[in-house]
Amino acid sequence: xxxxxxxxxxxxxxxxxxxxxxxxxxxxxxxxxxxxxxxxxxxxxxxxxxxxxxxxxxxxxxxxxxxxxxxxxxxxxxxxxxxxxxxxxxxxxxxxxxxxxxxxxxxxxxxxxxxxxxxxxxxxxxxxxxxxxxxxxxxxxxxxxxxxxxxxxxxxxxxxxxxxxxxxxxxxxxxxxxxxxxxxxxxxxxxxxxxxxxxxxxxxxxxxxxxxxxxxxxxxxxxxxxxxxxxxxxxxxxxxxxxxxxxxxxxxxxxxxxxxxxxxxxxxxxxxxxxxxxxxxxxxxxxxxxxxxxxxxxxxxxxxxxxxxxxxxxxxxxxxxxxxxxxxxxxxxxxxxxxxxxxxxxxxxxxxxxxxxxxxxxxxxxxxxxxxxxxxxxx
Numbered sequence: 001x002x003x004x005x006x007x008x009x010x011x012x013x014x015x016x017x018x019x020x021x022x023x024x025x026x027x028x029x030x031x032x033x034x035x036x037x038x039x040x041x042x043x044x045x046x047x048x049x050x051x052x053x054x055x056x057x058x059x060x061x062x063x064x065x066x067x068x069x070x071x072x073x074x075x076x077x078x079x080x081x082x083x084x085x086x087x088x089x090x091x092x093x094x095x096x097x098x099x100x101x102x103x104x105x106x107x108x109x110x111x112x113x114x115x116x117x118x119x120x121x122x123x124x125x126x127x128x129x130x131x132x133x134x135x136x137x138x139x140x141x142x143x144x145x146x147x148x149x150x151x152x153x154x155x156x157x158x159x160x161x162x163x164x165x166x167x168x169x170x171x172x173x174x175x176x177x178x179x180x181x182x183x184x185x186x187x188x189x190x191x192x193x194x195x196x197x198x199x200x201x202x203x204x205x206x207x208x209x210x211x212x213x214x215x216x217x218x219x220x221x222x223x224x225x226x227x228x229x230x231x232x233x234x235x236x237x238x239x240x241x242x243x244x245x246x247x248x249x250x251x252x253x254x255x256x257x258x259x260x261x262x263x264x265x266x267x268x269x270x271x272x273x274x275x276x277x278x279x280x281x282x283x284x285x286x287x288x289x290x291x292x293x294x295x296x297x298x299x300x301x302x303x304x305x306x307x308x309x310x311x312x313x314x315x316x317x318x319x320x321x322x323x324x325x326x327x328x329x330x331x332x333x334x335x336x337x338x339x340x341x342x343x344x345x346x347x348x349x350x351x352x353x354x355x356x357x358x359x360x361x362x363x364x365x366x367x368x369x370x371x372x373x374x375x376x377x378x379x
Contacts, residue, residue: 029060029108034101035094044098052098059090059105066112084112088125092132099140103150106132110154114161126158177268183261255282255314258291262298262312269302271327272309279316286371289351290314290323296344297325297367305329305365321371328364344369 035056038044044052066083091105106129113122113129133154137147259275266273282290294312301310307329315322345355353371360366 029063032056032060032104034104035098038101043100048098052094052102055090055094055097059087059094059108062087062090063108063112066116070116080116084109084116087112091129092136095132095136096139099136099142103133103137103142103147104153107150107153107157110158111161114158115165119162119166122158122162126154129158130154173268176264180261180264180268255287255291255294258294259312262294265298265302266310271301271307274309274311275313276311277314279314279321280318282314282316282321283373285351286316286321286373289347289371290321290369292347293323293344293367293369294325296341297323300341300367301325301327301329301365307364316373319373321373323367323369325367326360326364330363341367 035052039049039052039056042049062083066080066087069077069079069083088109091109094102094105110126110129113125116122117125130151133150134147137144137150263273263275281287298310298312301307305327307327310325310327313322313324313326341355341357348355348369348371351371353369356366356368358365
């Protein structure tokens with residue numbers, strides 16, 4: 001699983017599994033003992049009692065199915081909204097037809113609204129259920145005190161579960177942000193080590209090579225000494241190449257890795273992301289170059305754009321590779337190339353490509369990188 005996928009709300013992120021969620025929310029069903037008692041004790045009799053039992057069983061089944069249909073408290077399934085509609089209708093019918101303790105059915109539905117609907121929708125749904133409870137109680141001639149208690153429960157439980165859902169959403173986003181901060185810190189430390197390694201060993205090994213060459217010229221009269229010096233030079237050159245390859249490997253990340261990281265960063269920042277990739281896989285040098293560009297481009301979006309959506313588009317037709325990062329942000333004004341974009345421009349120019357960055361006429365900003373597919377030019 002990629003890092004970006006961790007932002008989906010699941011048990012691994014601290015959200016209860018379906019079993020735990022079902023167990024916790026089902027505890028409240030104990031209050032349905034009052035409608036059941038009315039049926040068993042004969043308060044509701046005859047055909048009316050049969051229909052009351054059918055409605056109650058259907059309501060409980062629909063209620064539990066709605067809970068199970070959601071992947072978590074924060075992520076709905078494809079059947080969640082249809083089942084929520086069925087549960088709402090059954091609750092309203094039970095309250096209007098039977099009254100009394102059946103007025104508690106809409107109270108249960110507001111719990112579902114709290115953790116399945118967006119906050120604004122949930123508030124409107126809670127208000128509608130409040131009207132149903134009060135209206136059904138008055139129509140059936142129920143005690144005013146009982147009606148007010150149930151009405152208060154509708155409001156308090158609805159608001160409570162909206163708060164619970166919002167708290168869980170913030171917790172998950174915070175966890176994802178913390179993971180990303182830790183990953184970025186590890187990346188920065190790796191880059192620091194690679195720079196230090198290159199500076200220290202690279203300089204020392206280069207000096208050994210130069211000294212070996214000089215000693216070889218001075219020892220031309222001694223074949224044995226010259227041979228040993230040539231061996232030292234060969235080993236030093238090989239070590240220098242290996243150090244540079246290792247440092248290059250540490251510094252570069254592939255395009256898929258950078259796209260996964262970009263997804264996570266954008267989502268954690270509240271920016272909707274869309275990634276489109278078309279064409280054959282990029283050659284390795286282009287892959288590393290575009291990975292660098294994705295990192296720089298998404299960093300600018302998060303830091304400066306004040307955007308709500310971002311699209312990353314990569315196309316490769318065998319002749320040219322193109323990367324476009326487009327956002328709908330309003331921040332930053334006219335584009336001014338910072339050190340990051342200037343560095344990217346230099347890398348792309350070395351590869352024979354071009355970089356264009358700036359605001360769009362219709363709003364937002366666009367970063368466009370176009371590079372010819374000449375692997376040797378990018379190496």
